[in-house]
Structure formats: C-alpha cells, structure tokens
Amino acid sequence: MDCWTSSFDVDDEFAKLVLRMNPPRVTVDNNSSRKATLIKVDSANKRGSLLEVVQVLTDMNLVIRRAYISSDGKWFMDVFHVTDQHGNKLCEEDVAERIQQSLGPRARSFRSMRRSVGVQAAVENTTIELTGRDRLGLLSEIFAVLADQKCNVVAAEVWTHNSRMASVVYITDEVTGSPINDSDRLRKIEQLLLSVLMEDRDKRSANSAVSAVWTHKERRLHQLMYADRDYDKNSVNSGTSDRRKALVTVENCVDRGYTVVNLKSRDRPKLIFDTVCTLTDMQYVVYHGTIIAEEPEAYQEYYIRHADGYPISSEAERQRLIHCLEAAINRRTSEGLRLELCSLDRFGLLSDVTRIFRENGLSVTRAEVTTQGSQAVNTFSVTDSSGNPVKSETIEAVRKEIGLSILRVKEDEYAKSPPQESRRFSLGSLFRSQSEKFLFNLGLMKSYS
Numbered sequence: 001m002d003c004w005t006s007s008f009d010v011d012d013e014f015a016k017l018v019l020r021m022n023p024p025r026v027t028v029d030n031n032s033s034r035k036a037t038l039i040k041v042d043s044a045n046k047r048g049s050l051l052e053v054v055q056v057l058t059d060m061n062l063v064i065r066r067a068y069i070s071s072d073g074k075w076f077m078d079v080f081h082v083t084d085q086h087g088n089k090l091c092e093e094d095v096a097e098r099i100q101q102s103l104g105p106r107a108r109s110f111r112s113m114r115r116s117v118g119v120q121a122a123v124e125n126t127t128i129e130l131t132g133r134d135r136l137g138l139l140s141e142i143f144a145v146l147a148d149q150k151c152n153v154v155a156a157e158v159w160t161h162n163s164r165m166a167s168v169v170y171i172t173d174e175v176t177g178s179p180i181n182d183s184d185r186l187r188k189i190e191q192l193l194l195s196v197l198m199e200d201r202d203k204r205s206a207n208s209a210v211s212a213v214w215t216h217k218e219r220r221l222h223q224l225m226y227a228d229r230d231y232d233k234n235s236v237n238s239g240t241s242d243r244r245k246a247l248v249t250v251e252n253c254v255d256r257g258y259t260v261v262n263l264k265s266r267d268r269p270k271l272i273f274d275t276v277c278t279l280t281d282m283q284y285v286v287y288h289g290t291i292i293a294e295e296p297e298a299y300q301e302y303y304i305r306h307a308d309g310y311p312i313s314s315e316a317e318r319q320r321l322i323h324c325l326e327a328a329i330n331r332r333t334s335e336g337l338r339l340e341l342c343s344l345d346r347f348g349l350l351s352d353v354t355r356i357f358r359e360n361g362l363s364v365t366r367a368e369v370t371t372q373g374s375q376a377v378n379t380f381s382v383t384d385s386s387g388n389p390v391k392s393e394t395i396e397a398v399r400k401e402i403g404l405s406i407l408r409v410k411e412d413e414y415a416k417s418p419p420q421e422s423r424r425f426s427l428g429s430l431f432r433s434q435s436e437k438f439l440f441n442l443g444l445m446k447s448y449s
Contacts, residue, residue, distance in 0.1 A: 026096040036081040069289035132197035134165040140354035147351040156369040166224040231327035258303040259311040267298040278328040336381035345376040
C-alpha cells in the first residue's frame with residue numbers, strides 16, 4: 001500500500017482550513033425523479049472527498065442507482081440517485097446532515113495504513129487484523145485461539161480472494177466484556193495468531209504490528225488485501241469463475257490529459273464503494289465520472305489522474321490498475337453456498353461452528369459475524385476443500401450437527417444472471433436523457449469511445 005508523505009499532511013491541513021471557510025452543502029431532492037431521491041453535494045475539494053460521500057451513503061444502507069461526478073479544480077459537485085434497499089425513495093430527514101458531518105473539518109481521517117497482523121484497543125472492544133494464505137480450517141484455528149485466550153468475538157468480517165485471506169475481528173474479554181488493554185496479553189494473542197497464519201511458512205504473513213488508529217472496516221479489508229497483493233495474477237488461483245468476472249478497460253484520453261477507466265460487472269450492493277475505495281487508496285483522483293448501477297448490470301466510467309496530476313504513463317501501471325479493480329470487485333463475490341446462522345450468542349460459538357465446518361471438509365470463503373443484543377447473526381460462504389460446490393448431503397449433516405433451526409441455507413440473489421462479455425464498452429452509448437448528459441454539457445468531459 002502506498003504511504004502518504006509529509007507534503008500530503010500539509011495539503012490536508014490546508015484542505016481542513018478551506019472546509020472551515022466553505023462548509024459542504026448537501027441538498028436532498030425527492031421531487032426531480034420519480035424513481036429515486038437525488039442527493040446533491042457541493043463542497044471545497046479535498047483528496048478523498050468522493051470516497052467519504054460514497055462511504056457514508058453505503059454505511060446508511062442506501063443504494064446508489066446513478067451518479068454524476070465533477071471535481072475538477074478547487075470545488076466538487078456530485079449528484080447521486082439513491083434508494084433504500086427495497087428500491088424506494090428516502091424518508092429519512094437526517095441524510096443531508098449526516099453527509100455534511102462526514103465531509104466537515106472534524107470528519108475522521110481514513111488514510112492510515114497498518115501491516116498484516118494488528119491488535120488495537122477501541123472504545124468498546126479490541127480490534128484484531130489478520131492477513132495470510134487461505135487454507136482449509138484457517139478460520140477455525142483463529143477462532144479456537146481466541147476462545148482459548150478467553151476472548152469473546154463480538155463481530156468479524158473475513159474475505160478471501162486469490163488464495164489470500166484478510167480479516168478484521170472485534171473482541172472483548174470473556175469475563176468483563178470490556179476491551180483488552182493488557183499489552184502483554186495482546187502480544188501473546190498476536191504471536192499465537194501469527195503462528196497459525198505461518199503454519200505453511202508463508203513469508204507474506206510474517207509481519208505484525210500493534211496500532212491505535214481506527215479505520216473503516218470494509219475499507220481496511222480492501223487495504224489489507226491490496227497490501228497482501230491479492231491482485232497478483234501470478235498467484236495460484238483467483239477463485240472467481242469466468243462467468244463472474246468484471247470487465248475493466250483503462251485507456252488514456254490524450255486531448256484531455258486524463259486516464260479513462262470503464263467498468264462493467266454484475267450489479268450488487270457496495271460495488272461503487274469498492275471501486276472508488278480502490279482508486280483512492282491507489283492514490284488516483286477522480287475528476288469526473290458517471291455511474292449507472294441498475295440491475296442486473298452496473299457501468300462505471302471515471303476520468304482520473306494520479307495524485308501527482310498526471311495520467312497513467314506505462315503499460316505496467318495500466319495493467320496493475322486493471323488487476324486491482326478486478327480484485328476489488330471480486331473480493332465480495334466469493335464462490336460458495338451461503339449459510340446463515342442465527343442463535344443465542346455464547347462464548348466459543350464461532351470456534352465450535354467453524355470446527356464443525358472444518359471436520360466436514362467445508363472451506364469458508366467469506367464470513368460476516370455480528371451480535372445484535374443477545375443474538376448472534378452470522379453468514380458464511382462455503383465450498384468444499386477443492387473450491388467446488390458442497391454436496392447437499394454434507395450441508396444437511398452439518399445443519400443437523402449445529403441445529404436445523406439455527407443454520408439455514410440462504411439464497412444469494414447476486415449469484416444469478418452474469419453480464420454478457422463484450423470486447424469493449426463505453427458509457428457514452430448509454431446516455432439518452434438530458435440528465436444523463438449533465439457532465440458532458442458542462443464541456444468538462446466527453447465520452448471516450
């Protein structure tokens with residue numbers, strides 16, 4: 001992962017001053033569109049502004065159907081067409097205020113970077129970060145170590161891609177229910193987890209770090225996997241079938257001095273966040289963009305430059321960006337059958353459940369662990385040990401052992417209708433209405449075709 005230099009810190013301080021003098025303006029329009037709520041954001045421009053807006057919309061569980069982005073110069077103006085998760089317009093009254101707070105001068109900075117295993121104390125829990133080579137039973141061993149060290153897992157998210165694994169786990173002390181602050185205990189937990197990750201002598205899992213910096217969980221997972229080079233095409237296997245593959249093109253628009261990025265993939269939740277997050281963390285600046293994300297397909301077009309103000313200058317950099325965007329899209333679409341576990345939460349639950357998965361030859365490709373009051377609500381994507389679909393009799397055996405009413409098969413609606421491949425695509429051919437020509441009519445950009 002690229003690091004921010006001291007000059008960027010100076011730029012950040014100047015950007016904060018500009019924001020204090022020119023606070024962001026957010027308007028919510030429920031009248032202009034019949035199908036969606038329009039959220040318009042005008043603000044002084046600073047690095048990462050687009051990601052912060054997309055991030056807060058995503059965290060509010062809003063679905064971005066369309067977006068028009070313009071941030072050339074010292075000001076940026078974005079228009080988002082959003083709905084709730086059921087496709088309805090918004091009724092919430094605090095949307096504008098929450099977005100303004102996210103962009104204001106006191107907004108939390110998300111530009112921190114940490115290494116492969118980190119342990120930090122937060123306000124309500126302790127956060128553990130892990131990266132390593134994925135293998136059968138790895139998650140079971142991780143949760144077994146935490147249970148043995150009297151750590152209660154209150155939440156976690158695990159991604160796997162291209163034979164790599166990244167995880168952010170939130171724990172508390174089993175007895176007190178409080179964060180773990182004892183440095184010696186944290187160091188022991190970290191070393192035990194490192195020994196699990198290094199069991200196959202994977203050199204890339206050998207680093208560890210303790211940090212006191214908070215970051216957004218899903219952005220952090222992207223950063224961890226990017227730093228672990230899960231985008232590397234020389235790795236064993238991407239774990240994503242051709243039918244699910246995103247289509248990405250990156251070409252220079254010489255007369256405008258931009259690099260143009262086009263993406264086409266199956267539409268799904270948080271897709272736009274994943275791509276904008278990756279562009280930002282790779283230190284590319286989005287100057288203009290247009291997004292159409294209406295099921296079953298999503299199209300994104302971005303006019304970008306590197307943070308130094310120049311477009312992509314080499315074939316190696318172009319290929320790297322393509323591979324990184326493909327990886328960012330595919331990380332959330334792990335192959336496998338989705339299982340949902342709902343039960344009363346108890347200490348050691350995850351250790352027991354993942355042990356049963358391992359003993360039955362199930363490999364966990366993705367996991368999301370949450371605690372809602374006294375209830376544990378967890379989802380797992382699983383395959384067999386070879387990455388193939390799990391046999392129905394194996395699933396039923398696992399369900400009987402854990403509890404038929406506790407563990408259920410959950411249909412994944414986003415595993416259907418893959419986009420048809422095309423050799424080349426451009427959003428320019430998709431614009432028909434006046435609103436869709438918004439940015440082009442400003443004379444700031446043109447469709448690259």
